[in-house]
Amino acid sequence: MKKTVHVDLGSRSYEIVIAPELIQNSRTYLEPIIEGKRVAVVSDPWVSRNYQELLKNTLDPITSRWDLYLIQEGEDAKSFGCLEGLLDKMLADGIDRQCLVIAFGGGVVGDVAGFAAALLMRGIELIQIPTTLMSQVDSSVGGKNAINTRQGKNLVGSFLQPKIVLNDVSILSSLPANEMKSGYGEILKYGLLRGDKEFVWMEKNLSAIMNHDRDALVEVIRMGCETKASIVSEDERDKGKRALVNLGHTFAHAFETFAGFGRFQHGLSVGLGVIAAGLLSEKTGFCPEGITDRVKKHADDAGMPISLQSLHSETTWIKEELYQKMMHDKKTVNGRINFVLLEELGKPFVCNTVCKEMVLETLAEIGAV
Ligand SMILES: NC(=O)c1ccc[n+]([C@@H]2O[C@H](COP(=O)([O-])OP(=O)(O)OC[C@H]3O[C@@H](n4cnc5c(N)ncnc54)[C@H](O)[C@@H]3O)[C@@H](O)[C@H]2O)c1
Ligand SMILES: [Zn+2]
Secondary structure, eight states: OOEEEEEOOGGGOEEEEEETTOSTTOHHHHHHHHTTOEEEEEEOHHHHHHHHHHHHHHHHHHOSEEEEEEOOSSGGGSSHHHHHHHHHHHHHTTOOTTOEEEEEESHHHHHHHHHHHHHGGGOOEEEEEEOSHHIIIIITSSSEEEEEETTEEEEEEEEOOOSEEEEEGGGGGGSOHHHHHHHHHHHHHHHHHHOHHHHHHHHHHHHHHHTTOHHHHHHHHHHHHHHHHHHHHHOTTOSSGGGGGGTTHHHHHHHHHHHOTTSSOHHHHHHHHHHHHHHHHHHTTSSOTTHHHHHHHHHHHTTOOOSHHHHOTTSOOOHHHHHHHHHTSTTOBTTBOOEEEESSTTOEEEEOOOOHHHHHHHHHHTTOO
16 A cells, blocks of 8 residues: 655645555656755664665665765754764765755754755755654654754754655664654644544554554555645745644643653653643634543543653642743743634634643643642
């Protein structure tokens, strides 16, 4: 089974291909783009150790030369130091305007490689071959990349759309359960953005997805990519509608900054953030009661945290301090916090008039003191 999602961005349009065993069968997709050019593959040690061979067999016959550049595993790689080291090595090797970068790894690799490609010669071509569920449904779609600074996460970055995204679902079979759940946090978000039909499908297919059933994975990744692609097509530069893909993220970012980055996976925080956004939508009267219970049950069935304690038991979650984190979120404007709320499944909207009391009550309901 193979699915393709078209990302419609005029001259920067591209395809996302989703299929099992795609990397070893990717020559038909890569050859027209690479056309004998020199390629820089950026990856992390784990991914390259386990999967480099798959890519090698495709790249050897269609490139003039390709080199592997490794960045360290984990969020710490999204730093000025690591980016500088990578650029330095690439330039010392004589990478020029004609070369092309392949990001081969999870969201961290995608962000660092994407930013490096955007900076080299003011922008060289990029191909994304994401290897985690999170990067297949979210970070490889839409052209954003970023590194972290001491002031916060993803504060320095750029936009660079890839030439193609290859989502090989077979590669997800080695992904640890927590990384699957993390990716599923973003999928949960897409299900709520889409509507009842998609959500019912997710309820029926949850165990197939979590057990790496290939057809279920292709379908759910298509749904996620299509949702993000259609929003990005309307608002590539994040001036308005793209805010909707941040459903649950105002809460999630507050949980992450409060507890400290790296304590738990981003997508787990998003899953709980989506539940909180649902509760807040009900509390403010925008959304009929009951929807959040359904979302909560689904997240629970997926084995995802449904309270702050289950997200991170060692943290004492203080609602007032979490609220202050939201006030300092980069999406907060003039002291007004932007929340994505729901009128019902499939009807999200941005609201910046929520009163503090309701936010604090919502935080208390998910376990903050
Ligand atoms: N640019 C965007 O639009 C965007 C969107 C969402 C998230 N992100 C970023 O993505 C990052 C998170 O990405 P992530 O969740 O993929 O984490 P990650 O890139 O850190 O990968 C998680 C771990 O999984 C390992 N791994 C990768 N592929 C594997 C596989 N197939 N089998 C087993 N292990 C594998 C990696 O080596 C790593 O240790 C964050 O930094 C986040 O800010 C960016
Ligand atoms: Zn996210």
